[in-house]
Amino acid sequence: MTSLGIVGYGAYVPRFRISVEEIARVWGEDAETIKNGLGVQEKSVPDKDEDTITIAVEAGKNALARAGISPRTVGALYVGSESHPYAVKPSGTVVGEALDLGTDLMVADFEFACKAGTAAMQCCYGLVKAGVIDYGLAIGADTSQGRPGDMLEYTASAGGAAFVIGKDPLAELETTCSYTTDTSDFWRREGADYPSHGARFTGKPAYFHHVTQATQLLLGKLGLKPADFTAAVFHMPNGKFPTAAAAGLGFTPAQLERSLVVRRIGNTYSGSSLLGLTNVLDAAKPGDRILLTSYGSGAGSDAFSFLVTDRIIERRDKAPATEAYIQDKQHIDYGTYVRLRRKLKV
Amino acid sequence: MVESVPLSWRLQRQRYNLIGTRCATCDERFFPPRNFCPSCRRKGKIEPFQFSGRGSVESFTVIRVAPSGFESQTPYAVGIIKLDEGTSISGQIVGDVTRVEMGKRVRPVFRRIREDGKEGVIHYGVKWALEG
Structure with missing residues (x-):
């Protein structure tokens, strides 16, 4: 194929x-x-x-x-x-x-x-x-x-x-999957200038639950474990959430480190996990396997596994x-x- | 004052992608696009030409009292950019106006040009950013 x-x-x-x-x-x-x-x-x-x-x-x-x-x-x-x-x-x-x-x-x-x-x-x-x-x-x-x-x-x-x-x-996309529920942790009504959020409710039942479930679903589909990945990228609403989610799933700080652009640019929302991924790709080598799990309030997570190819060298x-x-x-x-x-x- | 939506729509290809024209006979490039070569006249052959937008600041001024539709952007620099591929073009230079100098290299960036109030159309196009 x-x-x-x-x-x-x-x-x-x-x-x-x-x-x-x-x-x-x-x-x-x-x-x-x-x-x-x-x-x-x-x-x-x-x-x-x-x-x-x-x-x-x-x-x-x-x-x-x-x-x-x-x-x-x-x-x-x-x-x-x-x-x-x-x-x-x-x-x-x-x-x-x-x-x-x-x-x-x-x-x-x-x-x-x-x-x-x-x-x-x-x-x-x-x-x-x-x-x-x-x-x-x-x-x-x-x-x-x-x-x-x-x-x-x-x-x-x-x-x-x-x-x-x-x-x-x-970077070959090995597979992708999502985990979605009706969880109102963060929202903005039509015409409202600013979003509202559920403070601590945005954590455990929202971000952590969806990110963890989507990632585990992906690992199960591919028959892989965290140690099989060179790097992991999670949605970054702040610097703490992805670090805690990664640790809970069994990823090491070294696997996560390069993706944590949030410390210096904040949460770019739809660009957040994706800018983590571009930063990881900037330093990736052929053969590297990269996990990406996003999170969107409301709520859902999309998980992906990428396998970096030789093409990275000539295009980067x-x-x-x-x-x-x-x-x-x-x-x-x-x-x-x-x-x-x-x-x-x- | 608002900009006519059909007028803006007609200029979109120029504003978004710097599509001008060139004379295939003498290779002179034109922006805004011309449909007649003033040098070759009848022998001229005009065709579309896309400028990369790279160039340098030939001259500039800082606008502090802006026309309608641009008030929220003051102070901003408007310059004449000498394009690497020939001809000059006027346009806005983004960022800190105190950094703009004649001769500095610029590259094209895609930005909001103006917006017609809170409910009108937003007009987009190419502006220039200082390199480095």
Whole structure:
């Protein structure tokens, strides 16, 4: 059977950063306590002319460059986000035109809290495997918002990652599965500016239960154990949750370390686990096996197993590394952050 | 003031992908696209040409009092970019205006150009970011 999987991948993280210290200063909180509690130092902030669409385009360009394919051979584009700029008008229409994907193209926007991007990957994989399309482009991108003063404000950030799914991959997709329930741990009603969440309820019955179940389901299907993986990537709402979930499942800190981009850019929602994956791929070797388990509130988890191929060597340097975006940064104060994120109503 | 949706739609390929034209006879490139070569005239042969967008800042100014639709973006830099593939193009240079200098290398980035109030269309297109 022909090998299918990730043909090209691309990351994008906006330049601005705001530190936990700066947010804590405004709200009279103790920064060290929050940094230790969340495992996050600073988060990315989009510029005033950046949104989910512009982030998706930049990540998409990088993915196409690595894939080395004509954009017109992409047959499906799915953009996953919880911050699509329009309530009605798909982000994918703009992204497809900006990436010059042509008009013979299936497009839809996905929304499943922080796992809409991995859901997009699963759909592209299904279409390629069925022989309906040659290549699919799956993107997870967000410019997430936290209510001022809420704990979410320390982590809700912006960024995205894109994946060309098709034949002759740099990372073969061995299999994927999902675990889904009706669990209201985090939500945002139509028209509301900020999401609401169930505080501690977002932990055990939500994040940990779904991530653990999806990962165990995947391991069972493949007959693998944690030690069979070179690296593991879990959704990163903060720095603590993925570390605890990985330990509970039997993964070591060394397997998780490279994926933990959350410490320096925060939770990029639909881009979160995917930016962990792009950072792992940037350093992967042929033969490496990588686990990816996302989490989307509401709630569900998508788990994947990837086997890195020789193609990684020739394609990796065709676009900027995730680390290049993380290190290219400019710190801003809370006032600037309030302006950029349009938190002032004038 | 809002920008006409049909007008914006007609300019999309230029704004999104820097599609200009070139004269196949003398290789001169044009942006915005021209359908007639002023040098070759009748002998000219015009065809579409996609610019990579890479170039350098030829000149720039900082806008502090913006026209309608751009108020939320001040201060911002507008420059003339000398493209590597020939011709110059005017456009917005993103990021910190104090870092913009003549001669600096730039690369294209996809950004929001303007939005027509809270309920209108969002217009997207290419702007420029300083390299390095």
